[in-house]
Amino acid sequence: MSSDINFERRPRVMGILNMTPDSFSDGGRFNQAQVAVERVRQMIQEGADIIDIGGESTRPGAPAISEEEELARVIPVIEAIRHDSAIPISVDTSKPAVMHAAVAAGASLINDVRALQEPGALDMAAQLGVPICLMHMQGQPRTMQANPHYDDVVEEVLAFLQQRIELCQAAGIAPARLIIDPGFGFGKTVQHNLALFRYLPRFVKTGYPVLVGVSRKSMIGKLLGERPVDERLAGSLALATLAGWLGAAIVRVHDVRESVDALTLCRAVRHA
Template sequence: MQFKDKCLDLSSPRVMGILNVTPDSFSDGGTFNMLENGLAQTGLMLSEGADIIDIGGESTRPGAQDVSIQQELDRVIPVIESICQRFDTIISIDTSKAQVMTEAINAGASLINDVRALQENGALEAAVAAKVPVCLMHMQGQPRVMQQNPHYEDVVKDVMAFLQQRIAICRKAGIAGEQIIVDPGFGFGKSLEHNYQMLANFEKFHRLNVPVLAGMSRKSMLGHLLQREIGQRLAGNVAVATVAAQKGAQIIRVHDVKETVDAVKIINMINACRNNNER
């Protein structure tokens, strides 16, 4: 997949490192919202093998409060500019706001990662004009209320139908099919069972014929099942990332880059040995 002047081979799983420059994200809120801390964390994740750095300036945890466009710009633009000056990497902007998308791309980001799948005012038009890949995520409801009794007839079929619709709308608007990634949206308007139904059937999302991103890192689907606090979910993080990689996830979005990269290397070796034996 082409990201501005960089091409990323998605024939094997790639790791996206999370950089939340917010004071209230569920996992690391307030940790990296100072510029130097964010740059240090970026350098660490890249040294550990991250292929993409995903920068978010507004928390989307359950119950999260909205922030203004200017607040979000003030948080993410200096970080994007500084990362571009210091590092050679692909930067993703995690936002749903059209103006933030446009200014982030102008500052050096080369992927739009939108939890609302380009449904907010002007977002689709901004993404078309930006001419960069987009990641379309499924979310039932809005962050403040999305975990209040989510309901589906069939969560996998319902999420796939939504993503298929959004893919069609984006393509009709002028976004090339080869520039689209999808994210089933683990933890976004899904119960514990819904999340694991999606993971158990993750390979079905490849029927959409676009790359699929898996983002489960440190989420409540791990905490509730394992009865672990956020800082104690590393084993669970690696377990679900490994399953996603086995099921063909092209991008795995995580906080714990080093451990996930190790897991991906093992999956790649297993796949290489399997392919050699089939020749």
């Protein structure tokens, strides 16, 4: 991870920037380069430590897009942000060509919901030399919420991530470059998500930084009586605070200022 990101001070806040017309929360709001740069400036002012840029929606039921379309969505924006700011940029992609172009444009972290399982992704990540976040997902976005099933969701997700870690190391990726993400909402029911959250310390004990991304997700809406996306702030902050308390190193959020405040107070109490 970039040397200016210190996991000791508090969990790092990763601000979400979706360059997509169909993401579940803010699709289409920031998909012009100048608008995106202004949004990043705002997130930096609010305390974001990392900006996560994605060009392909991974919401349940989302269609796949071509490599060319994803490149066209994200690369000009990464270049514009890098010209404007030195903030670390994460690229949310599974495509090797997008990883390569994004790092060349100024990204310093690969955030892959498929944990480098796409053809060529593992070799590309090894070549690029930047940190990688490996996420667990059961199935694919188009079908992952159809009927997710586990005998033991915590053990199975841990086993998957450990397997991917071993394959990364065999490919020459140093352990210090790896981050893990249980994949809340990616092929999981509400009960699966709650179990993973309850046992988040199991993931922390692996020694790898843990990323938690639950901001505005459907589990919050369902647990609060079918609350719509724009009314999930309090639930998102509650889970962000819990994630920080339980040892998450990075919390991926839409609402940066509020999340920074919540995590700062969480750390103040923990270290009082």
